[in-house]
Amino acid sequence: MRLAVISDIHGNLRALEAVHREIKAAAPDLIVNLGDCLSGPLWPEETAQYLVAQGWPTVRGNHDRILAETPVAELGEPDAFVYRHLSKTAKEWIGELPATISLESEIFLCHGSPSSDEIFLVEDDGGNHFFPSTEREVRRKLGNVTAELVLCGHSHTPRVVFVSERQTVLNPGSIGVQAFPGLTATGSPHARYAIATRQNGRWSFELRAIDYDWAEAARRAEASGFANWAHGLATGFAADAIDS
Template identity: 40%
Template sequence: MRLAFVSDIHGNLAALDAVIADMSHRKIQCVVNLGDSLSGPLLPLETADRLRNFPWLHVAGNHERQLLRLPVERQNLSDAYTSSQLNPLVKNWLASHADPADPRLQTAQIWPEQFGHDVALCHGSPRSDIEYLLETPEGEAARLASVREIEERLAGLIPENISLLACGHSHVPRTVRWRSKLLIVNPGSVGLPAYDDDHPYPFSKFHRIENGSPDARYAVVEKFGGLWRCELISVPYDHESMALLAEKRDRPDWAHALRTGWMPRV
């Protein structure tokens, strides 16, 4: 089976369409969306309508949870704008792939009917939708997580038979070959190549994620000789149209990120 993983579209319809066009040349058999599909100042409703037209599988991200469970007055700017645009049909669609368990926790999902018994999926880490699995914020940047940190975040939640674990959330395209057997894949972000975050971490009170390119990202995986291999793909698209839209919505931070893949410095 040849799988594609997308994640963190964040309402960027132009980037999503570029990824869909690129996939059409790659003989993809199944596409999995790892969450955070709509939130942002761009085109959340139009993005939802596009996604609903494809037979993709969807994992809920932290922004799906926040859109569905937090009152608007407690939502951040991106979620609040998105909430104002969504109709009941789209909210019901989001709820259909949201995690029904503890809203702050998202254990890895295993769908043997689609992938067999060796693939697991999550948005953040197997224990939380707001935890990076492969990155650790330190100071104002995010570094590759240490062996010990990844071990703690997996925390015995991935069965021994799993050989492919896909995650998103950090927007950083990366693969880690864990303990020789398990391939961990983060496809990066389709729609937002950079952002900053003031959520406190043990080594950081404020950090930036920056990929240094405006391109849309996704991943294709395929099994050879009993092991999964991954291609991390970077797709150029008309990012200026989305940057102009972010400016129109009074989000210059998004506009700069969409144009450059970096966050502005003041």
């Protein structure tokens, strides 16, 4: 079995299109999406239409939940931008996404962790940064999830974490956003995704970073009034990290 795993698109349609082209060439059995689909000053409605048309198994990210459940007057600036640009169909689609998905008994999908879309599964939150969780902490946050392969996103950081001979956690990284001030900085603007392959009862992984037109994405952010997003989209580094 071969899975293509994507996450944290954040409305970056150009990155999604490039990743999908490469995935189609690899011909996996299934593509799964780990959420935070639209939030960002890029192409939210167009990304929603693209995802609805594909029909991939998709879990709700924390920003998907915020868009669906928070009064528009209480939304932060990027999410308020997204809400203003979404059709009724897109809003309904976001609102119907499940928090988790189990594929048979061996694969479990969540955005952050099994219990919360805001808790990092394989990292600990240090406030303005995060750091890798201990083995004990990962097991605690997994709770009663016993699936062989647990798929999570949220931290935008590609990782494979070997919990035991019977369980592995995969974070494919983010398709659309490679830098958040004080939190994430992958160090390059390449779009991230992963391929997971199960053969002879064991999983192996390919963490992929691919080229796309990130200059266009940066220009789109600036044109939308979010120049603070442009540097991260173009470089993979947060602007505050460069300036400090």
